[in-house]
Amino acid sequence: MTNDILVFVEQRSNHALPAGLQCLTAARVLAGQTGGKVIALVMGGAIDAAVAETSKAGADRVIAIRDAGLERYSATRYRTALCAAIENAKPRIVLLAASFLGRDLAPRVAMRLGAQLATDVTELQFAGGALSIRRPVYNGKANAKVSFKADRLAIASIRANTFAPPAAAAAVSVESLVFAAAPGDDRLNNEGVERSAGEIKDVTEADIIVSGGRSLKSEENFKQYIFPLAQALDAAVGASRAACDAGYQPHSRQVGLTGKTVTPKLYIACGISGAIQHLAGMRGSKVIVAINTDKEAPITKVADYTLPLDLFAVLPLMTEAVKGMR
Amino acid sequence: MKILLILRQVPDSTTAIKIAPSGADIDRAGVKMVLNPFAEFAVELAQHLRETRKDVQQITALIAGPAKAAEALQVALAVGADEGIHIQDDSFDQLDELQQAAAIAALVRPMGFDLIVAGKQEIDLDSGQTGPALAEALDLPHVGAVTKVEIGAEGKSLKANRRIEGAEEIFSTPLPCVATCEKGLPEMRYPSLPNLMKAKKKPIRVVKTAEIEGYAGAVDRVGGTKVAGVELPPPRPPGKVIGGDPAAAVKELLRLLREEAKVI
Numbered sequence: 001m002t003n004d005i006l007v008f009v010e011q012r013s014n015h016a017l018p019a020g021l022q023c024l025t026a027a028r029v030l031a032g033q034t035g036g037k038v039i040a041l042v043m044g045g046a047i048d049a050a051v052a053e054t055s056k057a058g059a060d061r062v063i064a065i066r067d068a069g070l071e072r073y074s075a076t077r078y079r080t081a082l083c084a085a086i087e088n089a090k091p092r093i094v095l096l097a098a099s100f101l102g103r104d105l106a107p108r109v110a111m112r113l114g115a116q117l118a119t120d121v122t123e124l125q126f127a128g129g130a131l132s133i134r135r136p137v138y139n140g141k142a143n144a145k146v147s148f149k150a151d152r153l154a155i156a157s158i159r160a161n162t163f164a165p166p167a168a169a170a171a172v173s174v175e176s177l178v179f180a181a182a183p184g185d186d187r188l189n190n191e192g193v194e195r196s197a198g199e200i201k202d203v204t205e206a207d208i209i210v211s212g213g214r215s216l217k218s219e220e221n222f223k224q225y226i227f228p229l230a231q232a233l234d235a236a237v238g239a240s241r242a243a244c245d246a247g248y249q250p251h252s253r254q255v256g257l258t259g260k261t262v263t264p265k266l267y268i269a270c271g272i273s274g275a276i277q278h279l280a281g282m283r284g285s286k287v288i289v290a291i292n293t294d295k296e297a298p299i300t301k302v303a304d305y306t307l308p309l310d311l312f313a314v315l316p317l318m319t320e321a322v323k324g325m326r
Numbered sequence: 327m328k329i330l331l332i333l334r335q336v337p338d339s340t341t342a343i344k345i346a347p348s349g350a351d352i353d354r355a356g357v358k359m360v361l362n363p364f365a366e367f368a369v370e371l372a373q374h375l376r377e378t379r380k381d382v383q384q385i386t387a388l389i390a391g392p393a394k395a396a397e398a399l400q401v402a403l404a405v406g407a408d409e410g411i412h413i414q415d416d417s418f419d420q421l422d423e424l425q426q427a428a429a430i431a432a433l434v435r436p437m438g439f440d441l442i443v444a445g446k447q448e449i450d451l452d453s454g455q456t457g458p459a460l461a462e463a464l465d466l467p468h469v470g471a472v473t474k475v476e477i478g479a480e481g482k483s484l485k486a487n488r489r490i491e492g493a494e495e496i497f498s499t500p501l502p503c504v505a506t507c508e509k510g511l512p513e514m515r516y517p518s519l520p521n522l523m524k525a526k527k528k529p530i531r532v533v534k535t536a537e538i539e540g541y542a543g544a545v546d547r548v549g550g551t552k553v554a555g556v557e558l559p560p561p562r563p564p565g566k567v568i569g570g571d572p573a574a575a576v577k578e579l580l581r582l583l584r585e586e587a588k589v590i
Binding site for chain 1: 465582
């Protein structure tokens with residue numbers, strides 16, 4: 001085992017995932033503590049652009065695994081490829097984004113290699129020869145401190161937007177690693193992707209979310225008040241459970257305990273009172289804005305900025321003002 | 327077809343979390359414990375398969391935890407599971423998620439399940455490691471975070487939609503395999519009182535770790551993380567209230583988002 005940090009930078013459609021690149025920022029700090037290097041790994045089918053992006057993101061080395069068999073995600077093939085890269089680079093710590101893919105893949109890799117794993121990590125430190133981390137538990141209502149054993153590979157998946165994107169750096173050389181599927185990998189067959197919802201971004205992949213509650217009163221009002229602001233901000237549209245249950249928005253947009261957990265840079269809650277289940281799904285957001293006539297609503301306790309005003313008056317003004325800024 | 331359900335008992339989602347004096351766990355006094363909501367989908371899926379197919383021979387529900395965890399097992403038995411396995415051993419509860427998955431794999435490997443279904447994550451530790459790690463330990467394919475599941479007419483294959491960011495991926499795989507459940511699957515039916523009474527007569531096998539063949543070797547080779555402490559998140563600093571004229575408030579908000587928070 002070396003003192004190096006290996007970062008699996010996930011790519012989608014030949015672009016490095018921002019949450020994957022953010023792991024390089026965390027890795028650089030850790031490498032200072034372990035005294036090792038930062039190695040980035042990119043894998044997939046046609047990935048030249050993603051590899052080029054990653055090679056300029058501050059890693060000391062980049063490994064690329066290009067194979068038509070990795071064009072689409074498969075938990076088994078990706079596990080085999082990531083294990084091969086780990087065996088090649090022999091890192092002490094492996095980081096990856098806690099995306100849907102990262103959450104699905106990391107436990108298999110850890111089990112295969114007899115490693116240790118913590119998921120959805122928000123803080124990391126290497127001291128006394130071992131990694132220790134913090135991660136949210138009980139849906140963000142508490143944080144757990146987790147310590148790793150020193151003598152065993154440590155894997156951590158990192159929550160999106162916890163770390164800044166890495167600064168641009170001079171391109172480093174790229175090494176290629178050949179992919180060889182393991183027996184049994186091909187039992188799992190990815191038949192393709194079905195897009196949902198349409199042009200607007202999903203709440204789990206947006207930096208900004210404009211979210212509406214039952215006070216919106218109708219699907220039509222979501223269209224008239226929430227969507228234009230979301231489009232102006234290049235944001236996703238979210239909704240409270242009450243708004244989804246009332247049929248104003250599909251459950252795929254529901255933020256909260258039984259919906260999606262989101263950690264955007266900016267969360268704008270419009271007419272959402274902030275039930276505990278809703279707060280559980282969005283309290284990890286970096287900046288929270290509440291637009292709510294009820295100054296005492298629970299959402300205002302977590303909001304950085306509260307506008308105690310009528311959302312139907314505020315949202316059109318805000319949409320026009322944002323359009324004017326761009 | 328033999329189906330295994332992986333369950334867990336967790337604090338109800340509305341629980342106000344307090345930290346125990348030891349600082350190593352939450353204060354569990356008076357906390358309402360429920361079946362993990364994501365595992366509820368697994369319980370419903372298994373019973374749905376039984377009602378719509380002729381080849382479901384057995385549904386087994388497995389849980390680990392203290393004696394109280396049997397309450398969550400009873401819910402699964404009331405909805406349709408035939409039998410329960412309850413790993414009730416303090417030493418198991420001390421393991422991390424990977425080690426627990428390795429131990430469960432050692433226990434169930436000889437039982438020959440065709441379909442193993444778990445929640446995509448447990449709503450206490452939110453780690454989501456169990457399903458994929460169990461699949462790896464058993465050398466089975468898995469599809470994680472599924473919102474739709476179909477079993478082939480022959481009962482030898484699974485096709486499932488898996489939730490990803492803004493889309494769904496469609497996977498097919500031969501059985502045996504593992505699937506983990508995401509919201510979007512049919513919700514679990516409410517267990518009726520007569521069925522809850524009948525469930526009490528269904529067999530539950532209590533298992534100690536010493537009875538699991540290969541237990542020590544399985545848990546020693548993987549994992550080993552320890553929860554060193556649990557703390558409440560630091561309170562967010564008090565926010566600013568921007569009232570008054572809507573146009574002026576919007577202008578001030580955008581200025582603050584741009585210059586102070588630097589997020590737009």
